[in-house]
Amino acid sequence: MIFNSVTFFIFIVLVVGLYWVLPNKARLWLIFISSVVFYGFWRWEYLSVMLASAATDYFTSIELGKTPLENKRKRNFLLGISLVVNLGLLMYFKYLFFFCDNANTVFDLMGIHVHFPLWKVLLPFGISFYTFETISYTVDVYRGLIKPEKDFIVYGSFITFFPKLVAGPIQRAAELVGQLRDRPSFQKDFLIEGFKRMLYGLFLKVVLADNISPLVDAAFDQPTATMSALDVWTMAFLFGFQIYFDFAGYSHIALGTAKLMGIDIPENFNFPYSAISFKDFWKRWHISLSSWIRDYLYLPLTGTKVLTTTGKGGIGESIEENAPTQKKRNMALFATWAIMGLWHGANWTFVFWGVYHATIIFSERKIKGWTKSWNIPYRPIVGWMITIPLAMLSWIPFRANTLTQTFQMLGKVINPSQYMALGMRENVYLITGLLFIFTTLTYLLTTYWQEKIDRITPLRYAVNITKYAAIIILVFVFLRPISQYIYFQF
Amino acid sequence: MKSKLSFWELALSIVLVAVLLAPFGKKGEKKDLADFDLGLETTSYTASFKSRTIHIRDLKDSLLQNIVQGWEERGKRPVVLCVGNSQTHSLNQYQKGQNNYVEMLAQSLDSSKTDVIATTLPNANLQEMYLIYSYWKKKLPIKYMLIPAFLDDMREDGLREILLSGLVKQKYRIESNSETAKNLNAELAKMKVPVSNENNAETADLSVQERVEKHINDYLDDTWPLWNNRSTLRGDFFIALYEMRNKLLGINANTKRKRIPAKYQKNRTAFIDMMEELQKDGVKVIVYIPPLRKDVEPPYEAADYSTYIAEITTLTAKYPNVTFLNLDNVVPGNQWGLTQMGLKGKGKQQTDFMHFQYGGHQQLFHALQRPLDSLIHPF
Numbered sequence: 001m002i003f004n005s006v007t008f009f010i011f012i013v014l015v016v017g018l019y020w021v022l023p024n025k026a027r028l029w030l031i032f033i034s035s036v037v038f039y040g041f042w043r044w045e046y047l048s049v050m051l052a053s054a055a056t057d058y059f060t061s062i063e064l065g066k067t068p069l070e071n072k073r074k075r076n077f078l079l080g081i082s083l084v085v086n087l088g089l090l091m092y093f094k095y096l097f098f099f100c101d102n103a104n105t106v107f108d109l110m111g112i113h114v115h116f117p118l119w120k121v122l123l124p125f126g127i128s129f130y131t132f133e134t135i136s137y138t139v140d141v142y143r144g145l146i147k148p149e150k151d152f153i154v155y156g157s158f159i160t161f162f163p164k165l166v167a168g169p170i171q172r173a174a175e176l177v178g179q180l181r182d183r184p185s186f187q188k189d190f191l192i193e194g195f196k197r198m199l200y201g202l203f204l205k206v207v208l209a210d211n212i213s214p215l216v217d218a219a220f221d222q223p224t225a226t227m228s229a230l231d232v233w234t235m236a237f238l239f240g241f242q243i244y245f246d247f248a249g250y251s252h253i254a255l256g257t258a259k260l261m262g263i264d265i266p267e268n269f270n271f272p273y274s275a276i277s278f279k280d281f282w283k284r285w286h287i288s289l290s291s292w293i294r295d296y297l298y299l300p301l302t303g304t305k306v307l308t309t310t311g312k313g314g315i316g317e318s319i320e321e322n323a324p325t326q327k328k329r330n331m332a333l334f335a336t337w338a339i340m341g342l343w344h345g346a347n348w349t350f351v352f353w354g355v356y357h358a359t360i361i362f363s364e365r366k367i368k369g370w371t372k373s374w375n376i377p378y379r380p381i382v383g384w385m386i387t388i389p390l391a392m393l394s395w396i397p398f399r400a401n402t403l404t405q406t407f408q409m410l411g412k413v414i415n416p417s418q419y420m421a422l423g424m425r426e427n428v429y430l431i432t433g434l435l436f437i438f439t440t441l442t443y444l445l446t447t448y449w450q451e452k453i454d455r456i457t458p459l460r461y462a463v464n465i466t467k468y469a470a471i472i473i474l475v476f477v478f479l480r481p482i483s484q485y486i487y488f489q490f
Numbered sequence: 491m492k493s494k495l496s497f498w499e500l501a502l503s504i505v506l507v508a509v510l511l512a513p514f515g516k517k518g519e520k521k522d523l524a525d526f527d528l529g530l531e532t533t534s535y536t537a538s539f540k541s542r543t544i545h546i547r548d549l550k551d552s553l554l555q556n557i558v559q560g561w562e563e564r565g566k567r568p569v570v571l572c573v574g575n576s577q578t579h580s581l582n583q584y585q586k587g588q589n590n591y592v593e594m595l596a597q598s599l600d601s602s603k604t605d606v607i608a609t610t611l612p613n614a615n616l617q618e619m620y621l622i623y624s625y626w627k628k629k630l631p632i633k634y635m636l637i638p639a640f641l642d643d644m645r646e647d648g649l650r651e652i653l654l655s656g657l658v659k660q661k662y663r664i665e666s667n668s669e670t671a672k673n674l675n676a677e678l679a680k681m682k683v684p685v686s687n688e689n690n691a692e693t694a695d696l697s698v699q700e701r702v703e704k705h706i707n708d709y710l711d712d713t714w715p716l717w718n719n720r721s722t723l724r725g726d727f728f729i730a731l732y733e734m735r736n737k738l739l740g741i742n743a744n745t746k747r748k749r750i751p752a753k754y755q756k757n758r759t760a761f762i763d764m765m766e767e768l769q770k771d772g773v774k775v776i777v778y779i780p781p782l783r784k785d786v787e788p789p790y791e792a793a794d795y796s797t798y799i800a801e802i803t804t805l806t807a808k809y810p811n812v813t814f815l816n817l818d819n820v821v822p823g824n825q826w827g828l829t830q831m832g833l834k835g836k837g838k839q840q841t842d843f844m845h846f847q848y849g850g851h852q853q854l855f856h857a858l859q860r861p862l863d864s865l866i867h868p869f
Contacts, residue, residue: 001699006706041699188497196495218647222752423751425645430735461502464495468503473510477723 001041001162003198003253004206004479011038016260020186027183031261032153035160039125042166046124049089053127054159056085057134061141061148075142082138086131093123098346126166128343130159132292136309137173139296145309146174154181163257167250169268169288172311176263184262197256199468202475204249210478212242212435215428220399222423224408229418232396232409233389234432239399240392241435244272247286266311273391274443276383278360281391283316290314293340301332319361334358344398349406353397360390514723515716531827532845533584534576537593537608539600540564545572545592545608547579549625551656558629561605568633570599570862571626572608573619575643577780579610580845582827588848591855598859602866604634611653615646616757620764621674624664625657627771634865635773636858638780639761641790641798642844647753649674651681658682668763673756743840747789762805769809774865777806778815781854783843785823813861820857825850 001008015034019027040047060078067074091099100116107114137158140146149155158177164170219235227235251268258265268287275281282290294315295306303324319333334355341354376382393413400406412418422429454460537545542560546553561569572578572592581588596606607630609622619637626632651658658681664671710717736742768775779799782788788795799816806814825847828840846854 005699005703006710007699007703010706041702042697044698192495192497192500195500221648223755226752226755421751425750425753427735430739461499464499465503465506468495468500469506469510472503472507476507476511477720477727 001038003250003257004202004210006479007041012257012260016191019261024183027261028153028157028180031157031162031180032160035157035162035165038162039160039165042125043122046122049093049124049127050130050160053086053089053131053134054156057082057138057159058149058152058155061138062150064138064141065148069144079138079142082135086135090127090131093121093127095342095346096121129168129170130165132170132289133159136170136292136296140173140309143306143309145307146177149173149177151181161258161263163254163263164265167247167254168286169251169254169265170292170311171265171288172309174309175266175311179263187262190259190262194256194258194260196468197252197259199256199471199475201249201252201254201256202479203471204245204252206478206480207474208435209242209246209249210480212238212245212431215431216242216399219424219428220401220405224405224412226423227409227412228421228423229412229415230421230429231423232412233393234424234429235399235409236392236395237436238428238432240273240395241432241439243395243398244269244439271443271446273388273439274384274447275387275391276380277387278357278364278391279316279319280383281316281387282319282357282361283314285314287312287314289340289343290316293336294318297339298332298336301335302328319365330362333362337361348403349397349400352403352406353394356394356397360394511716514719532576532580532582532842534579535581535584535588535590536579537590537596537606539593539596539606544596544606545579545590545610547610547612548653549609549622549656551659554629554656557607561607561630564605565603566631567603567605569626569630570595570604570606570634570636571623571630571632572606572610572636573614573622574608574610574636574638574780575614575640575844576610576612577638577640577844577846578608581851582842582845582847585848589851591851591858594851594855595859595862598855599862599866602863604866605630611650613643613646615643615648615753616760616764617647617670617674618649620670620760620767621649621654621657621664623764623767624666624671625662627773628665632771632773634862635768635775636862637764637775637777639777639802640780641795642747644754644757644798645747645750647750647756649677649681654678654681666763666767668766670756670760670763743843744787744789746791748791749794758801758805761802765805765809765812769811773811775809775812776815776858776861776865777802777812778817778858780817781821781846781850782818783821783823783826783841783846784819785826786841789843813865815857815861817854817857820853821846821850822853825853 001011011034015030019030022030036047039050060082064075064078067078069075097118097120100118104115104118137146137155141148149158154177157180158171158173161171161176161180216235216239219231219238248269255265255267266288270284270287272281272284275284288311291311291314294313295309298315298318299306315336337354337358338351339354341350341352341357344350344353393410396409397403397406400409453463534547536543536547539560540563542563543553543556544560546557561567572595578590578592581590592606592608599606607626609626611618611622616639623632623635658678663675663678712718765775779802790798799818803814803816806812827842827845827847
């Protein structure tokens with residue numbers, strides 16, 4: 001089921017209404033059953049894939065809980081089962097075609113007459129997210145950070161919890177299971193805060209992202225030869241805004257939906273386009289994935305022991321702080337980001353995107369070392385002015401159709417002669433400029449002026465009433481039947 | 491999301507929403523998307539002949555079927571296919587009893603036992619015209635074709651799902667190896683019939699959500715006028731934004747329209763691919779530069795416009811089955827009019843460079859009739 005639909009609105013009214021009316025124990029069953037129904041509305045036949053992943057980790061974790069720490073062999077074996085099943089599911093549904101296609105290419109180059117069949121398999125919604133959650137659950141049990149949950153309904157509700165099921169935020173058992181088990185009592189603020197977040201998320205998605213989408217599609221479909229460097233920059237920014245509004249919008253709705261039931265999910269975005277460095281960017285963008293990568297990939301690759309489990313903070317700080325050796329740190333950096341790129345999609349363009357980010361971070365580390373003692377005036381602003389264009393440019397490989405198109409487009413950016421012309425409709429540049437101003441002003445307003453406004457009650461009332469009335473009207477007018485979220489394809 | 495929001499703020503904002511949307515809660519006439527680009531002085535007009543529609547402005551399934559049925563009733567005669575944009579399906583300052591040049595052609599060619607069928611889309615580009623030809627040649631015996639080559643339309647690109655619902659529903663694909671056909675087929679493959687009442691989308695291949703969503707939307711459309719009026723509100727919102735942009739940037743009907751290289755290239759390729767197919771299919775074609783208002787400064791750079799005409803002249807010269815005509819002078823200034831864009835007639839009056847009056851349609855009819863006649867009766 002997708003959030004931007006009348007069906008979901010009816011669904012959430014029924015579920016939340018029942019939730020607060022039912023006795024406490026029954027609420028957990030409601031969460032589990034409604035989550036299964038939620039997923040089944042897309043393709044009920046793929047429920048079995050999700051439940052298979054969940055069941056595997058439920059049973060292996062219980063066994064891990066019974067196995068003493070000294071029995072490393074058995075513990076590794078059980079962890080191995082979880083990894084093989086979950087990564088195997090990902091491999092089959094997401095990477096099989098990619099693997100076979102690339103293997104066939106290599107065979108052709110080597111003159112080997114062996115070909116894998118190229119089957120296209122439908123990608124189950126949310127598989128990249130819930131497999132990461134089940135893996136993190138088992139690894140946390142393995143590390144002794146949490147105890148395995150014996151109540152299957154509590155555990156099942158954690159994995160299938162519908163607000164975050166299809167596109168995150170990726171949850172840690174330690175942060176969600178307790179809330180599901182305890183289930184707080186009703187407070188009016190849950191409904192107000194929840195509704196507010198959902199509304200804001202719908203605004204970002206149906207009003208902004210969905211209306212930007214046709215412009216981006218048309219821009220990337222045009223022949224690369226007709227693009228100028230300014231067009232490439234515009235497309236980078238435009239898609240950067242689209243993907244941000246789309247995904248942040250989804251995350252706001254997820255947080256808001258959970259809040260309606262009194263459950264708190266950690267933030268997934270924190271004004272990423274106000275970042276003053278790439279390290280800062282990765283504390284603000286898709287925080288739950290970035291934190292997951294930190295705890296289950298990056299830190300282990302650097303040889304650092306992970307002592308806590310949290311979906312907060314992102315990978316940002318860890319890039320600098322945990323570094324047993326320079327070599328390990330650099331290898332972990334590039335390997336992590338390449339894998340993170342591949343997680344987003346089975347295409348070399350995503351790997352390139354990951355390596356691009358790793359290269360910038362690597363460069364930042366070096367430059368930081370050299371410029372530490374320099375007195376750079378307005379350092380944060382200078383940092384922002386460098387970070388945002390580079391971050392936006394990274395969206396080119398993310399959105400481009402092929403690696404060839406990526407290189408051609410990036411090639412234009414570094415060619416001074418390509419800055420002489422504009423190849424798109426005038427509206428595209430205008431809209432991109434306005435979006436840039438809108439996001440910057442929203443950040444400044446929220447960070448620096450919101451408190452001042454809130455202190456003057458009549459002003460606060462006037463601003464809020466007008467703001468939310470406008471948002472409700474726009475969401476009502478622009479809510480259209482079925483438009484998917486970008487991150488659903490991951 | 492740091493700002494606080496109290497229950498009363500939320501409640502009052504909902505009250506404000508109800509007050510602001512209340513005027514739109516009456517059942518009104520839905521704005522036809524095909525009229526979106528017409529000013530208030532211009533009326534859309536589609537031709538009919540012997541009480542049957544021979545001219546459509548979007549490719550809904552029911553309309554496509556009507557066209558074929560009408561052609562069958564008239565005796566399955568050879569067809570002149572007219573394509574184009576809103577210039578064909580509009581009359582500036584329309585009065586009752588007037589008609590457009592398509593209808594005039596249909597009446598005049600009746601004695602030659604030749605049918606006229608027109609499919610014109612607002613702001614149609616050459617890729618859409620190529621698609622329209624490819625579709626109709628499978629259904630009707632097209633012997634002749636009239637193609638207006640608007641410089642304006644070379645700024646447009648791609649296919650518009652909302653205007654092609656019939657083709658999308660039929661899962662139509664162009665049977666050709668041309669570059670344009672491959673691109674258009676790829677676009678068609680991505681399209682889904684919008685899930686709404688109007689097009690009776692088949693529900694068999696939809697997910698549970700899509701089926702449920704369709705039923706709920708159909709129910710709301712039928713029972714709640716405000717819900718039904720949302721597409722009109724969306725249109726009004728974009729018109730308001732468009733007007734605001736024009737006001738802020740000083741853009742008006744006289745503002746020079748520049749070439750957009752990528753779109754121009756795609757349309758040029760579509761034009762060439764269409765010429766190749768028409769030659770292969772043995773269709774006799776008239777390509778014409780459409781009428782342009784000449785008594786005021788036109789909205790194109792003079793050099794750009796001249797280069798464009800020269801290019802079309804050169805391209806068409808390669809095809810012996812194609813007759814090229816430059817008709818940009820045939821409609822005198824007093825047969826044009828004004829356009830008045832904007833919500834509820836509040837926009838400024840501006841020169842209309844695209845849509846002329848009934849007299850203009852008569853001039854265009856006369857300019858096309860003789861060359862077309864000589865194609866139908868060469869001896």
